[in-house]
Amino acid sequence: MKRYSVFAVAREALRYHTGWERAWRSPEPKRHYDVVIVGAGGHGLATAYYLGKNFGITNVAIIEKGWLGGGNTGRNTTIIRSNYLQDPSAAIYEKARSLYETMSQDLNYNVMFSPRGVIMLAQTEHEIRGYKRTAHANQQQGVKTEWITPERVKELVPIINLHGPRYPVLGGLWQERGGTARHDAVAWGYARACSDMGMDIIQKCEVTGVRVENGRTVGVDTTKGPIDCDKIGMIVAGNASVLSEMAGFRLPMESVALQAMVSEPIKPCMDVVVMANTVHGYMSQSDKGEMVIGGGTDGFNNYTQRGSFHHIEETVRALVETFPMVSRLKMLRQWGGIVDVTGDRSPIISKTPVQNCFINCGWGTGGFKSIPGSGWAMAELMATGHSPLTEEFSINRFKEGKFIDESVAAGVAH
Amino acid sequence: MLILECPYCGVKAEETELAAGGEAHLKRFGPGSSDDDFHDYLFMRENPKGVHFERWRHANGCGKWFHAARCTMTLEVFGTYTAQTSEPTQEIKDKIAAKRPGWTWREFADGQK
Numbered sequence: 054m055k056r057y058s059v060f061a062v063a064r065e066a067l068r069y070h071t072g073w074e075r076a077w078r079s080p081e082p083k084r085h086y087d088v089v090i091v092g093a094g095g096h097g098l099a100t101a102y103y104l105g106k107n108f109g110i111t112n113v114a115i116i117e118k119g120w121l122g123g124g125n126t127g128r129n130t131t132i133i134r135s136n137y138l139q140d141p142s143a144a145i146y147e148k149a150r151s152l153y154e155t156m157s158q159d160l161n162y163n164v165m166f167s168p169r170g171v172i173m174l175a176q177t178e179h180e181i182r183g184y185k186r187t188a189h190a191n192q193q194q195g196v197k198t199e200w201i202t203p204e205r206v207k208e209l210v211p212i213i214n215l216h217g218p219r220y221p222v223l224g225g226l227w228q229e230r231g232g233t234a235r236h237d238a239v240a241w242g243y244a245r246a247c248s249d250m251g252m253d254i255i256q257k258c259e260v261t262g263v264r265v266e267n268g269r270t271v272g273v274d275t276t277k278g279p280i281d282c283d284k285i286g287m288i289v290a291g292n293a294s295v296l297s298e299m300a301g302f303r304l305p306m307e308s309v310a311l312q313a314m315v316s317e318p319i320k321p322c323m324d325v326v327v328m329a330n331t332v333h334g335y336m337s338q339s340d341k342g343e344m345v346i347g348g349g350t351d352g353f354n355n356y357t358q359r360g361s362f363h364h365i366e367e368t369v370r371a372l373v374e375t376f377p378m379v380s381r382l383k384m385l386r387q388w389g390g391i392v393d394v395t396g397d398r399s400p401i402i403s404k405t406p407v408q409n410c411f412i413n414c415g416w417g418t419g420g421f422k423s424i425p426g427s428g429w430a431m432a433e434l435m436a437t438g439h440s441p442l443t444e445e446f447s448i449n450r451f452k453e454g455k456f457i458d459e460s461v462a463a464g465v466a467h
Numbered sequence: 468m469l470i471l472e473c474p475y476c477g478v479k480a481e482e483t484e485l486a487a488g489g490e491a492h493l494k495r496f497g498p499g500s501s502d503d504d505f506h507d508y509l510f511m512r513e514n515p516k517g518v519h520f521e522r523w524r525h526a527n528g529c530g531k532w533f534h535a536a537r538c539t540m541t542l543e544v545f546g547t548y549t550a551q552t553s554e555p556t557q558e559i560k561d562k563i564a565a566k567r568p569g570w571t572w573r574e575f576a577d578g579q580k
Contacts, residue, residue, distance in 0.1 A: 294513075
């Protein structure tokens with residue numbers, strides 16, 4: 054792999070950019086791999102990357118039914134934060150956030166991580182107490198967050214309306230090192246690094262069956278033929294139930310559509326991420342100037358990657374209350390992604406009833422921000438059979454009643 | 468926009484008039500049941516990519532609960548039917564079988580329920 058650098062740019066500038074090579078190879082599948090990762094989204098690629106980087110396992114195939122990063126990795130609102138209450142969530146999300154800080158250098162690929170800060174607005178007395186509690190918990194967990202006053206909120210976000218028609222802004226939970234990153238670049242950067250380590254990224258190849266013999270996985274059937282493997286990692290977000298059914302077990306999981314949209318580009322007006330959870334809306338401004346807006350999920354199961362229209366109205370109404378200046382913005386694009394939501398609204402990173410078959414799913418609305426941490430932990434689990442970060446996220450927690458009572462992946466702004 | 472006809476009052480209601488109630492025809496397990504059955508009843512969900520049965524409530528209408536058969540891939544509605552039944556009516560099953568050849572009621576990978 055040719056490294057990207059200022060010298061590479063200069064060299065290519067002098068020869069009409071004819072020397073750039075493809076960022077990753079597109080090989081045909083081999084007959085056997087040590088590890089097959091199903092799903093070339095952020096989480097799948099990150100898992101493969103850390104399998105190679107931390108454990109030296111490079112005989113890996115990453116199989117994708119569509120195109121790389123074309124699922125929820127390309128459909129989120131790119132927000133990164135780790136201000137969670139419960140220890141297991143804070144640990145894995147903070148791991149992810151800290152890996153984002155150095156990701157561009159690690160991958161030699163600019164993921165445009167922008168630690169611009171994230172505010173979660175408190176708009177009821179209950180939220181004030183909740184966020185103060187979270188701020189205290191974060192101090193114990195080593196996650197830097199603080200409780201800020203409405204005056205400080207106004208200072209950080211001049212366009213905000215503190216005295217909304219329904220809910221006033223009473224303060225906020227501020228995470229200075231939270232922010233955003235370029236979502237596609239995260240997938241592309243990992244893909245390039247994986248390909249460079251000799252891993253095969255196989256796109257437009259759908260898994261049609263999971264072969265299980267004597268309770269162990271031995272391979273997968275795909276639209277490009279059967280592939281044998283020693284271990285499988287299922288990392289397919291909304292389609293996790295479909296894949297687990299192929300392997301012969303069920304999941305405590307439902308798939309619903311979550312929507313987001315962006316406005317026309319405007320001049321810079323807000324340089325932090327604001328989440329207004331009582332009224333259900335969140336917004337940030339992309340580097341192109343578009344206002345990136347997160348909406349809500351539908352209440353019913355759905356695999357169509359489009360959501361209900363009335364949720365757009367609800368989200369926009371909430372944001373017009375909070376930021377009156379957006380009332381005349383035109384919306385440029387709107388889309389939906391299929392998020393997987395578990396019984397306790399927290400993810401599953403776990404072994405499964407089938408030996409050598411591992412699953413990483415249930416990230417719901419908390420997927421993008423957790424990509425590197427999730428990949429790091431999943432790789433450790435797959436390579437060694439044990440990872441301290443994933444212990445609490447086992448599939449068995451439902452049986453044991455050890456829920457992670459937090460709704461990190463609730464399917465709404467929270 | 469999802470439109471379901473309430474089998475009680477006959478109103479064709481769009482989704483803001485309705486409240487979704489999750490997977491239908493769960494077999495309930497309570498005190499005295501095994502841990503596995505209770506766990507499956509509480510948490511395991513079918514979540515199919517295709518034909519799905521759901522509970523809905525005509526919340527901003529007659530207020531009654533009813534059942535709907537829907538496709539989660541196409542959002543096609545096969546029909547709605549009464550809540551007073553533990554499995555879909557034969558009419559609904561026939562309708563689905565006509566539109567989705569090969570479909571059968573209750574075939575789980577792990578043979579449960």
